[in-house]
Amino acid sequence: MAPKLPPRLPPQHPLEQAGEAAGPAGHAEAGYHHGPKGLLRWLLTTNHKEIGTLYLIFSLSMFFIGGIFALVVRAELFQPGLQLVQPEFFNQMTTMHGLIMVFGAVMPGFVGLANWMIPLQIGAPDMALPRLNNFSFWLLPVAFTLLLSTLLMPGGGPNFGWTFYAPLSTTYSPPSTTFFILSLHMAGISSILGAINIIATILNLRAPGMRMMDMPLFVWTWLITAFLLIAVMPVLAGVITMMLLDINFGTSFFNAAGGGDPVMFQHIFWFFGHPEVYIMILPAFGIVSAIIPTFARKRLFGYASMVYATSSIAILSFLVWAHHMFAVGLPLVAELFFMYTTMLIAVPTGVKVFNWIATLFQGSISFETPMLFALAFVVLFSIGGFSGLMLAIAPADFQYHDTYFVVAHFHYVLVPGAVFAIMAAVYYWLPKWTGHYPNERLGRWHFWTSVVGVNLTFFPMHFSGLAGMPRRIPDYALQFADFNMASSIGALLFGTSQLLFVWMIIKCVRGGEKAPAKAWDGAEDLEWTVPSPAPLHTFETPPRFQHQEH
Amino acid sequence: MRKLPGGVAAIGGGVWLTFSALAHGWNMPLGVTALSRDIHGLHMTIFWICVVIGVVVFGVMFYSLFRYRRSKGAQASLFHENTKVEVIWTTVPLLILIGMALPATATLKQMYDAKDADLDVMVTGQQWRWHYEYLGEDVAFTSNLATPRDQIDGAAAKGENYLLEVDEPLVLPVGRKVRFLLTSDDVVHSWWVPDLAVKQDAIPGFVNENWVRIETPGTYRGQCTELCGRNHGFMPVVVEAMEPDAFDSWLAERQQAAAREASGVDREWAMDELMSRGQQVYESICASCHQVDGSGNPPVFPALANNPALMAERDRHIATVINGVAGKPMPAFSSSLSPVEIAAVITYERNAWGNDTGDSVQPSEIQARLE
Structure with missing residues (x-):
């Protein structure tokens, strides 16, 4: 970093900040709220904290719905043979599980955290575009109600996998596919608007004195994520619009019989899809980069290199899409290009993991629940990274592709990766949201049952995949039976243990050990300077931000 | 600290599980071609690289977690950023990756070298079966799942090759270079086939290439790996590799059978002959969508039983089977079924399940329409 910076001063005293927030604007009471009451209040709210809460509740509900779909899948796969559901419904369950978890649970979860925490972390009074914020949230319940309703339509809901490859998703799809397209369009608009809002907030509303390289990493990773969203959500919108035209208006974008190109679908989809998977992990990097220094009571080892690594991953994410398509018959030179670029991603990702570990080294480490989830993230996400590196080796990918090895890989990066990071964030920031510490004993139970459940579910999938089990099949050959049974038991454990999470949240909202403004003694960022729980309006007068030499 | 031994035990358990699973054959198969062994080698190399990196990285991590516990009075040190360390942990992974990319590139080049094949086999994916054509040899057939329905439903004990058995396997010679040309009708x-290390998408409108030179005679089983609809899980691949002499006599036998089939076009077929052949074709080809009892699966797959509109239009019925329906899942069967089979199956459809139109369609009529 530039050596010219003034020396770092400690953050402002919490009381001074609270007084300031309440003082000049003339709001004597911390929870001052004007506007409609009851349900209308939530429908019309433009407050970033309330919208953040709505996003988080929505995300949690979708997590349970998508989880129930996954449990239907795992119950059918408990043993060979068809016992509970028929293949038509099984395919709808795998498809809906993927769509709901990706677009309904993980993405809105991160947006909810962004809504709550970005203004608090940069000292802004709210998001830059509060009404837009309201609109982007309320699009989601509409979109997902429509998506879920397709399950009840004649011919059933989407049954072509969350990747909806044409022509299975066009010529051969059930009639409800048009509604699926509409709901995805709405979710996409919501994401684009949310991303615009986040970028506008971060670029314009930082506290005076806070430069880009002073921002907490959660803000940085979200800024980069928002640019990825703006870049690729329109690509998704384009490809589903082409599907819409193929299905309803007689075009042949993806219909080979009409001169169309089914492979083009996959190129467009993955040009969206690969950045999309980073959209679901970059904010997680930011969360973990906040929690590990807090509980190691030691500054993050390399702030600048984390920012650069995140940016490199984001740029590379546009150059690797066809590694999802190694078996479609790409020319040799394309296979080599995408193999090399994909392998390259291991370098900045490694830098991140090394940074977290170097932060732990010679720290003063304690193991509160947020830290447990963050540490599990580092280990289990790395395991997902390792299998990702194996998948990058194109010749071997011909054997791994579309097997349970891939299922194991992306669930390791998404469940103990993205989902654990969201849970870590919830435990970490609950004291700020509710004013109470989460119940540590419940948190531990939740953590250990989740860790055991997640590994029991997904670790055996590596082996069923290597032994030859394709993904997305409702029934399987006898040699895959043992590991499938283990996966199903693990899934049941993981699923039910999430009830502990809900119980913990309810308990924490209702009461518990009171948390001070600075709830964790090692926490440094601006959100810890406002009271706990954070009043409805914060930073109405911008705080004075002092440069920190990162 | 209770948590830490828990974490160590979990990772230890994972490592133990990994090695015991790999030791018990839960691994990528070595396979029966030179390339499959190369690929297995790459797989194991990158696996061990990951294991070594994992042991080092997680080792440092768990050491730090154990050594620098606050509960044991650890004081945080203030250091951060160290250019030398950062350069090392950026360049060392880069060098490892380059070391891995070189052999991977060499193997990939060989996989793409499909020229100078001794035998070409056209592989066509159809919902939900494989059609094989030995190009230039006048031999072609369809390969269906052979596992009976009651095994799937749990009404009968599951056989040894449950879901991995077909009525007619793809027969290939060992020692010869076989090129696959892959496409799809839908x-x-x-x-x-994992043992052959061949996985290639079959895409409508495209013809993909792959190849194999099998070294050991035997039966090798695999499956469709791209979600292709309802019966995606019931679309196995079975390859039977035999010595070249045995393969040649098998091929000659099939050629004679094909010639007999072709000569069937010229003669008049009796109704019950057409019906029994038609039922056989229907149940192997059409029933996966239109159901054994002709009830279909509306709205996507129309019913054939109780479909007076279709029964009223004999010509449209024939045209639909020959040409398929544009923009709908119904494929054209002009290339994958013989005239005898098309005539028989249409006759069957027009007379089964109470349709009783009394129509019969002769192979010669189909032949004329195809020309």
Whole structure:
């Protein structure tokens, strides 16, 4: 970093900040709220904290719905043979599980955290575009109600996998596919608007004195994520619009019989899809980069290199899409290009993991629940990274592709990766949201049952995949039976243990050990300077931000 | 600290599980071609690289977690950023990756070298079966799942090769270079046999290439690996590799059978002959969508039983089977079924399940329409 910076001063005293927030604007009471009451209040709210809460509740509900779909899948796969559901419904369950978890649970979860925490972390009074914020949230319940309703339509809901490859998703799809397209369009608009809002907030509303390289990493990773969203959500919108035209208006974008190109679908989809998977992990990097220094009571080892690594991953994410398509018959030179670029991603990702570990080294480490989830993230996400590196080796990918090895890989990066990071964030920031510490004993139970459940579910999938089990099949050959049974038991454990999470949240909202403004003694960022729980309006007068030499 | 031994035990358990699973054959198969062994080698190399990196990285991590516990009075040190360390942990992974990319590139080049094949086999994916054509040899057939329905439903004990058995396997010679040309009649499928290390998508409108030179006679089983609709899980691939002499006599036998089939076009077929042949074709080809009892699966797959509109139009019925329906899942069967089979199956459809139109369609009529 530039050596010219003034020396770092400690953050402002919490009381001074609270007084300031309440003082000049003339709001004597911390929870001052004007506007409609009851349900209308939530429908019309433009407050970033309330919208953040709505996003988080929505995300949690979708997590349970998508989880129930996954449990239907795992119950059918408990043993060979068809016992509970028929293949038509099984395919709808795998498809809906993927769509709901990706677009309904993980993405809105991160947006909810962004809504709550970005203004608090940069000292802004709210998001830059509060009404837009309201609109982007309320699009989601509409979109997902429509998506879920397709399950009840004649011919059933989407049954072509969350990747909806044409022509299975066009010529051969059930009639409800048009509604699926509409709901995805709405979710996409919501994401684009949310991303615009986040970028506008971060670029314009930082506290005076806070430069880009002073921002907490959660803000940085979200800024980069928002640019990825703006870049690729329109690509998704384009490809589903082409599907819409193929299905309803007689075009042949993806219909080979009409001169169309089914492979083009996959190129467009993955040009969206690969950045999309980073959209679901970059904010997680930011969360973990906040929690590990807090509980190691030691500054993050390399702030600048984390920012650069995140940016490199984001740029590379546009150059690797066809590694999802190694078996479609790409020319040799394309296979080599995408193999090399994909392998390259291991370098900045490694830098991140090394940074977290170097932060732990010679720290003063304690193991509160947020830290447990963050540490599990580092280990289990790395395991997902390792299998990702194996998948990058194109010749071997011909054997791994579309097997349970891939299922194991992306669930390791998404469940103990993205989902654990969201849970870590919830435990970490609950004291700020509710004013109470989460119940540590419940948190531990939740953590250990989740860790055991997640590994029991997904670790055996590596082996069923290597032994030859394709993904997305409702029934399987006898040699895959043992590991499938283990996966199903693990899934049941993981699923039910999430009830502990809900119980913990309810308990924490209702009461518990009171948390001070600075709830964790090692926490440094601006959100810890406002009271706990954070009043409805914060930073109405911008705080004075002092440069920190990162 | 209770948590820490828990974490160590979990990772230890994972490592133990990994090695015992790999030791018990839960691993990528070595396979029966030179390339499959190369690929297995790459797989194990990158696996061990990951294991070594994992042991080092997680080792440092768990050491730090154990050594620098606050509960044991650890004081945080203030250091951060160290250019030398950062350069090392950026360049060392880069060098490892380059070391890995070189052999991977060499193997990939060989996989793409499909020229100078001794035998060409056209593999066509169809919902939900494989059609094989030995190009230039006048031999072609369809390969269906052979596992009976009651095994799937749990009404009968599951056999040894449950879901991995077919009525007619693809027969290939060992020692000869066989080139596969893959395409699809409907949606994207993917043809995979792990022991041959061949997985290639079959895509409508495209012809993909792959190849194999099998070294050991035997039966090798695989499955469709690209989600292709309802019966995606019931679309196995079975390859039977035999010595070249045995393969040649098998091929000659099939050629004679094909010639007999072709001569069937010229003669008049009796109704019950057409019906029994038609039922056989219907149940192997059409029933997966239109159901054994002709009830279909509306709205996507129309019913054939109780479909007076279709029964009223004999010509449209024939045209639909020959040409398929544009923009709908119904494929054209002009290339994958013989005239005898098309005539028989249409006759069957027009007389089964109470349709009783009394129509019969002769192979010669189909032949004329195809020309």
